[in-house]
Amino acid sequence: MTPAARRTDWELADRLHSAAIHLLRRARRTDPRTGVSAAQLSALSVLMGGPKTLGDLAAAEQVRAPTMSRLVSEMKRAGVARKLPDPADGRVVRVHATAKGRRALARGRAMRVEAIRHLLARCDPEDQRALEHAVGFIERALGQRAAPWRSATSDRS
Amino acid sequence: MTPAARRTDWELADRLHSAAIHLLRRARRTDPRTGVSAAQLSALSVLMGGPKTLGDLAAAEQVRAPTMSRLVSEMKRAGVARKLPDPADGRVVRVHATAKGRRALARGRAMRVEAIRHLLARCDPEDQRALEHAVGFIERALGQRAAPWRSATSDRS
DNA sequence: GATATTAGTTAGCAAGGCTAACTAACTCAA
């Protein structure tokens, strides 16, 4: 790779990084209106794929088991999740989203996506093609297809 | 707008949202290696534009004054920032990044951008054109040009 | 059946949000 090409790559990566940060900061503005904390919304999004064990949830959320244990207890108290014993293994706890939890997640996600859709309102067909191509590329590069939604926890980037 | 077009917009916004989340989650992995907390890195990035008052910093970081006051005190203790009195107004504190702080920020940012650049390594010229177009569009839509860098604080999205 | 492993919980600490209440400094009008 020539130095010039490398510099171009760096600049593109930098701009992509910055754009992603600011895009999410914008999208996140509506989160408090869901009435559920960001960490809980994020965990709920994982549960949309079906019930999960505490360990699976912790792994998906990239937190340690005690953190998820406490978070799920709070979610239970808030009425957005249920804890059920695993019939086959007495150690395992299966966590389910409640209808209330699903509604909160749907609301939060809809508000975030609506904020982004609003940003995209002015895109012409060419912009749209470029965005679709770019998003598709990023999805492939990250090795993700139907990527789950995650809410912000405390992250500012 | 036809229902179909609207659904397409929604889907694109949703995918863009998800891609941004996962892109940043990937980029953030290297942050701990800077030896400076994410919140401090983010504040340092604001200081790259020159000294700021505590209030300006708090506004830029979207936190309250006491939060920034404490954060800057920790940054001072860590040697990445200085607090200087404002000669014209005795109430005002001017915060400067130190050389150590600038180095930490540069290191963190370089690692993040390198992670993204690594993801982009396989992009062909067409992908690159689409990415540049898409990033340019997002930058314009967000009304930002030379966007400052912000580190994650605790946000998971 | 004894031992090791695994899933989850509890306890306690740190970072980083917040509000309330305070001090010090500045502004302005009587």
Added chain:
DNA sequence: TTGAGTTAGTTAGCCTTGCTAACTAATATC
């Protein structure tokens, strides 16, 4: 010019959400 109001920042104290260490209970293994 001085007294009231405003503004910048700090302190104190709370909450959430990370963490590790140490524990219990259940399962697996030899």
